[in-house]
Amino acid sequence: MNSDLIGTVILIAYYLLVVVLVPVILKFYFKVPTEYVRKLHHIAYSMSIFLLLNLFSAWYLAVSAALILAVIGYPALLIMEKSALYKKLFVDRQSTLKAGELRKQLIYVQFTFAVLIFIFWGLLGPNWQFVAAVAVMGWGFGDAAAALVGKVLGRTNNLHRYIEKAKSLEGTTAMILIAGLAVFLTLFFYGGITWFPSLLVSILVAPVCGLVELFSRNGSDTLTVPLSAAALIFPLTYLFSSLGL
Secondary structure, eight states: OHHHHHHHHHHHHHIIIIIIIHHHHHHHTSOOOHHHHHHHHHHHHHHHHHHHHHSOSSHHHHHHHHHHHHHHHHHHHHHHTTSHHHHHHSOOOOSTTTTTHHHHHHHHHHHHHHHHHIIIIIITOGGGHHHHHHHHHHHHHHHHHHHHHHHHHOOSBOOOTTSOTTOBHHHHHHHHHHHHHHHHHIIIIISOOOHHHHHHHHHHHHHHHHHHHHHOOTTTHHHHHHHHHHHHHHHHHHHHHHTTO
16 A cells, blocks of 8 residues: 555656646747647656556456556646736647647557556556557657658658648658557567567558558547557567567
8 A cells, every 4th residue: 555655656756847847848948849849748647557557456447547647737727828928838738629739648548558557457467558658658669750851851741621721741650660660669568578578569560550640630539540550569479478578
């Protein structure tokens, strides 16, 4: 019980300091461009999956912590959005379609974490925890690369009625490459999977991450990419393990 309470304190401190305070400092004091701060913010979100997987003694406590963060954070952000200080300090899109981005992403992220932890820890057991981390890393770093590369180098728009206009072929390519690298490194170092099956899984999963992100709209890739990646990572790692790879 004491360790779980300590884990809760660490998790809350992480969100207050790394997810909230660091982006504010980067934007307000160091004048880092908003898009860079937004994607650092997303990466900070994604890294918190390791805290949920390692600081709690049971899966239901980790799921509860993720959901409690959403329950506390959503109304707090909703109230803060109405202030001028919020618009000055926080990296939140304020257009009609994107208003409230931070609180929406908070709900998406914590719900995604809760689902992944429930499946790959609660249902399948702690030996499969790594799948949740791998899937989230593929989304977190891949999505950041897609946005930043697409914004700086994007020239070829993906013209399709189901694809948002801001997305480009260059951004999608970056998503695939960085998501693949993140999947490989997380599988190898965190999942304890040897390099060859880790490489095979990353090669197969990365294009799926890129394709799903490409057709996801209004920030829904926070849900769709990790869940799609996990749905592929699990059977692949199980198959390769059964084959003795």
